[in-house]
Structure formats: C-alpha cells, structure tokens
Amino acid sequence: MITLVYGGSSSGKSEFAENLVCKSGCANKYYLATMKPTPDTAERIKRHKNLREGKGFFTLEYERDIVKAVYEVEKNKQERTGIKAPSQSDRILLLECMSNLVANEMFREGKIMPKEYCEKKIISDIMTLKDEVSSLVIVSNNVFEDGVSYAAGTKEYLRCLGGLNRTLAEMADKVYEVVVGIGIKL
Amino acid sequence: MVLIVGGSYQGKIEFAKEYFPGSFVFDKLHLFIKQCLEEDKSEAQILEEIRKRIQTGDWVIISDELGNGIVPMDEGDVRWREVTGRILIELAREADRVYRVILGMGQRIK
Numbered sequence: 001m002i003t004l005v006y007g008g009s010s011s012g013k014s015e016f017a018e019n020l021v022c023k024s025g026c027a028n029k030y031y032l033a034t035m036k037p038t039p040d041t042a043e044r045i046k047r048h049k050n051l052r053e054g055k056g057f058f059t060l061e062y063e064r065d066i067v068k069a070v071y072e073v074e075k076n077k078q079e080r081t082g083i084k085a086p087s088q089s090d091r092i093l094l095l096e097c098m099s100n101l102v103a104n105e106m107f108r109e110g111k112i113m114p115k116e117y118c119e120k121k122i123i124s125d126i127m128t129l130k131d132e133v134s135s136l137v138i139v140s141n142n143v144f145e146d147g148v149s150y151a152a153g154t155k156e157y158l159r160c161l162g163g164l165n166r167t168l169a170e171m172a173d174k175v176y177e178v179v180v181g182i183g184i185k186l
Numbered sequence: 187m188v189l190i191v192g193g194s195y196q197g198k199i200e201f202a203k204e205y206f207p208g209s210f211v212f213d214k215l216h217l218f219i220k221q222c223l224e225e226d227k228s229e230a231q232i233l234e235e236i237r238k239r240i241q242t243g244d245w246v247i248i249s250d251e252l253g254n255g256i257v258p259m260d261e262g263d264v265r266w267r268e269v270t271g272r273i274l275i276e277l278a279r280e281a282d283r284v285y286r287v288i289l290g291m292g293q294r295i296k
Contacts (some may be wrong), residue, residue, distance in 0.1 A: 009252025010271025145193065146255025154256065168257035179251070179286050180191055182295045 002130060003137045004172040005183070006165065006170075008145075012181030015051060017139050019095055022055055024135060026092035031057040032069055032129075034100040048096075049105040057094070064104040066095070070132045091133040094125075098140035098168070102161045112153055122164060124184040140165050188246045190292070191274060193254075197290035202246045205292065212240060214220040215249035216270050223262070229269050233276060247281075249274055 007013035007149060018084060021029055031052060035041050052059075060069045070093060074085035095101075105118045130136050169175050169186075176183040188206060190198050202211055212218075212289035215256070222232045240247065251274075252267035280282045 008251060008255075008271070009257070010253050010268045010275075012271075012275045036193075071240050128233065142254045144254065148255065154278055179295060180189070180271075180278035180284060182278060182284060184286075184293075 001135045003135070003174045003176070004165075004168050004175050005104075005137060005139045005178060006041060006142060006169075006186075007178035008142045011142075011178045013139055013178040014048060014096060014142075016176065016178045016181065016183045017096070017137050018052060018055060018057075021057075021092050021094050021137055022031055022162070024092050026090060026135060028086045028091045029055070029057045029095040030060055030070055030073075030091065030133070032060045032062060032066060032093055032095045034066070034095070034097060034105060036063045036100070037061075064101065064108070065125070066101065067128045068132070069093075069129065082085055088132055089134045092135040092137070093129065093133045094137045094139070095104040095129070096139040098122075098138065098164060099143060099161060102157065102164060105152070106160060112156065115156050115163070118160050119163055119167070123167060138168060138170065142177075187240055187244075187281050189274070189277050190246060190248045190283045190287055191251050191284070192249050192287035195288045198248050198287045201287050202294045203286070206246045209244040209246045210240075212236075212245055212247045215273075216252055216266075219270050219273060220266050223266055223269060224251065229272065232269070233273055236277070237272070240292070242288070247277060265294055267294055 003011050005017040005020070037045060037046055058117070060073055062069050070091060077083065078085050090163070102118060102124060105122060106113050144158065148157065175186045177186055188209070190202055192198050199211070199213060219232055222235065227235070249270065253271045258264050258267070278296060283294060283296065285292040285294050
C-alpha cells in the first residue's frame with residue numbers, strides 16, 4: 001500500500017506522516033531520510049530527529065539510490081547479530097522526502113541528469129522498495145505556487161518533481177494534502 | 187478563534203466579513219510575523235504576542251500561506267516562511283475552526 005502526503009514547507013506534513021505510520025500498528029517502522037547533511041541543513045535535520053524521537057523509528061539514510069535500503073539494512077543486521085529480519089508484511093517505511101531525493105538524483109557531480117532518467121529511476125526504486133514493506137508512506141512537497149520563473153535547471157527539476165508527484169498520486173491508495181498541520185484527503 | 191489561510195488574493199478577508207461579521211479580525215498575520223522577526227523576536231515570543239492580542243472577544247485570524255514554493259535564496263525569507271508555517275500549525279491546533287480559502291470559497295478543514 002502507498003500513501004502520499006503532500007504539502008508546502010513547514011505545513012506540518014512530516015508530523016502528519018509520522019503519526020500515520022505510528023497509527024498503522026506496524027511493529028517495524030523505518031524512516032528513510034534523503035536530506036544531504038550539510039551545515040545548512042543541520043538544524044532542519046536535528047529538528048526532524050527530535051520530532052521522531054521516542055516514536056520507535058529505525059532511521060536509514062540514503063540521499064539517493066534508495067532501492068533496497070530496507071533489504072540492505074536488514075541483511076547487515078542479520079549478519080551482525082544473527083537476529084532474523086522481520087517479515088515483509090510487518091514493515092512500514094516512511095520516505096522523506098521527494099524534493100530532496102529528486103534534487104540528489106538530478107544534480108550530481110556538477111552535472112544535471114535528464115528528467116526522463118530521474119523519473120524512471122526513482123519510480124523503479126520506489127516500486128522495488130514497495131515490495132519489501134507492507135506499507136509505504138511518501139512525503140512530497142508542493143513547491144509549485146510561488147509564480148517565479150526559474151532558470152532552466154530549476155525548471156527541469158520542477159517538471160521532474162511535478163511529474164513524479166502526479167505518478168505517485170496515481171499509484172497511491174491514499175493521498176493527503178497537509179495544510180497548517182491538518183491532513184485533507186484528496 | 188477562527189483561522190483562515192490561503193494564497194494571496196483569494197478573497198480571505200471577504201470570506202471572513204461574510205461569515206463572521208461580528209468578529210474582530212487580525213488580518214495579514216504573515217506580515218505581522220515578518221515585522222516581529224525584523225525586531226529579532228523569537229518564534230515563542232511572537233506566538234505569545236498573538237495570543238495576548240486575541241485574548242478578549244471573538245477573533246478571526248487571517249494569514250497567507252507562504253510555504254508552497256521553492257526555498258527562497260534569502261535566509262531571512264526562509265526563516266519567515268518557516269516560522270509562519272509553524273505558528274499557523276500551532277494556531278490551527280488552538281482554533282475552533284480552520285478554513286482554507288481558494289477562489290473566494292472557504293473550505294472548512296477543522
């Protein structure tokens with residue numbers, strides 16, 4: 001099952017998504033973080049970590065190539081500890097968030113990867129990830145309503161994220177838009 | 187307290203006047219927050235000040251939504267839209283009703 005949680009910056013979408021995961025009753029909760037740790041993002045990352053504290057998430061950090069994140073972690077854990085990995089049916093994963101993931105896939109090593117490549121790769125990664133968990137909650141961003149005309153690279157990024165958002169909404173079983181902390185079912 | 191949010195020029199004030207005619211109106215909260223940030227007030231202080239202002243009587247608070255765009259270049263603008271977002275979440279929690287106004291239409295979301 002896929003749930004898409006959509007909203008603007010500081011709309012409360014993360015907390016809403018986390019609560020969805022906690023309410024799911026699923027024993028194994030994974031948080032897949034895609035934000036690149038830099039001096040600029042340190043404060044945000046810390047705020048999000050605090051928000052998640054005590055909610056029982058196992059944090060995975062993949063700024064790109066999110067495919068098999070859960071598989072690899074569980075395999076490593078099993079090799080290290082000998083404890084058998086939980087079954088696919090008892091895993092829920094929160095992917096946060098699409099805007100960072102798309103940026104990290106698209107702008108790498110000083111190059112801009114084509115939109116078609118990024119869209120195809122990200123969707124294929126998400127499809128694989130989906131098969132490793134019983135439920136996938138994806139957080140994505142509304143960055144489309146400031147009316148500003150951006151440079152070519154940013155436009156390509158906006159087109160890519162917009163297209164992915166629409167594809168994910170179509171794939172999703174449930175879509176929520178979060179406004180001032182309130183989830184509106186679309 | 188009633189909270190009304192939405193993009194600019196969506197008819198938020200008209201909606202407020204039509205549906206809550208007897209209420210006091212705290213309009214353009216996002217600009218009030220900007221002013222406070224320029225005076226170096228903290229998020230908590232701003233929230234406290236807002237609460238103080240609406241202590242007596244029935245109030246309608248109106249604010250633009252700022253978060254639905256690309257992260258601004260200017261650091262102050264980034265902070266402004268984040269603080270506004272978080273304060274709106276807090277006010278929405280305390281509000282009896284929350285509306286989002288689009289194209290002049292108020293959608294009740296709480």
